Amino acid sequence: MHTRRLVKRSILGSRVYAPSPTGNGAPVTGVVQAVKQKNRDVSSAAGARFSVYTVLMQDGSLKEFSEEEIAAGINHIVAKGPLKSSLKHSSSNGAPESHKVEGGSLSPETVEEQRFSEGRRVGRDHDTRSVSLLEQKRKVVSSSIDVPHARRSEEEVDMDKVTAAMVLTSLSSSPLVRSPPVKVNDGLCGSWKDNGSAGPFTPSSNSSSGGYWSWSAASDQSNPSTPSPPLSADSFKPFLVPSMGGVGSGPTGPEDPSLDEQDGSSLLFDEPIPRKRKNSMKVMFKCLWKNCGKVLSTAAGIQRHIRTIHLGRSCDSDCSDGEEDFYYTEIKLNTDSVADGLSSLSPVSPSLLPPPPPSPHPLLSQLSDPHRPPPPSDAKESRGGGATPLSRSAPSALYLIHTDHAYQATAPVSIPSSSSNSTGSASTSFTPTNSSSFSVSWQSPPVTFTGAMVSPSKSQGFGEQRSQTIAVLSSPPRATSALSRKVRGEGKKCRKVYGMENRDMWCTACRWKKACQRFTD
DNA sequence: GTTGCCGGGAA
DNA sequence: TTCCCGGCAAC
The missing domain is CATH 3.90.70 (Cathepsin B; Chain A)
Known part of the structure; x- marks a missing residue:
């Protein structure tokens, strides 16, 4: 058209x-x-x-x-x-x-x-x-004409596909991780270009952008395989100019070609910046191992900690089977209120830590990696055998809870300083009235987890939540809808406690018909 | 029907 | 971001 x-x-x-x-x-x-x-x-x-x-x-x-x-x-x-x-x-x-x-x-x-x-x-x-x-x-x-972007060789295109996938993963999971924009740009261009350059162009299929697609920054998680409509002629102009080696400048092409490419790339990748994580919120990783409770700011760090300290493995992460993922949980910390407390807990400054692993979400990485051994077998084996380090001192809280709502994330919820209290630790730790060392937000798994959470030191107080978690996590992977909706809480809620007449006494979430943050289950 | 709460819209 | 509500699902 x-x-x-x-x-x-x-x-x-x-x-x-x-x-x-x-x-x-x-x-x-x-x-x-x-x-x-x-x-x-x-x-x-x-x-x-x-x-x-x-x-x-x-x-x-x-x-x-x-x-x-x-x-x-x-x-x-x-x-x-x-x-x-x-x-x-x-x-x-x-x-x-x-x-x-x-x-x-x-x-x-x-x-x-x-x-x-x-x-x-x-x-x-x-x-x-x-x-x-x-x-x-x-x-x-x-x-403004049909100029397919065929600037890269086939090998480069393949490499760029991989690079693009990696970068998109990084972008979708951690907006702070930014990759060289030019590389990504070229990679995406190259991969999508394949369609266009595979055969003769037709005016209808060969858009003026030469098969160049862009994706909206707001949907940085969007799949590049579902590209958005091509940019307007002016929008993609910067991407075409570099291939011309032009030397002149003028009203219609004032920018230097090299600058154009840079600008165009940064334009694409600057837009996700507003989605950066709030400064006051930090994602920390807490070791769930018995008598540990170590909190580190990177998944790699906590994995290394678990692998070396608790699992007794000295090898690098290469030989890791992913077992460490079960022994730590991701917590969102309101650094405004917990920075001091964390400074004593975390020996490593988050800003000095290496970048997070490609998949900062341990559960996500587990699910996406079919090579990892299924966690239930490990747990069951350790449970039956009782001879492995896992069974001897497995953490008492093998769960991951995730909240999506900001008001939940910032809700002050106390957690035990260590997870060694195997008797009813969870039931008390989630009571907001308890004195808390720092406020955290537990996070439930955002995706299906196919492993059954079994712990030798299973606590009764946490049985309800655990059973729910197990039921959800052991459901088929396609049951994401069930996961997306939080399981209905069984405990008292503001509505029950205060009644409709005292609606002003409800917690904010209840007033807004959100998940109650005062009487959490 | 009641309740909890997700998703989304309005301000 | 805050506030609110429709609507869904569990009960």
């Missing part, structure tokens, strides 16, 4: 090469003044429509040329020097219009000189465009 319109718009006013009217073979330049669609006669194949371009020649005369004639002129020029690598796909897409203009705008240096001289002549003849305008013109034309 609009891509077709863009193509047409780009043709008008474009400088093209046409066969010499004298027939001596030397192509001349002209400016496309009009385009007419005509039906081919019987001599042409399939009676397809073709375009007749009215070209204003250097001498001021108007002549009509067919696509082939103009394109042939370009081929003649381009053949004088090697095409830039970025153009090889472009010139093979079979689209006459784009073909033609690309060739003109992306000629080698020698051709550039020739075109310069010719451009001067044209400027004297008719329009008052200067030589620099000629350069601008090339930019304008090329940025």
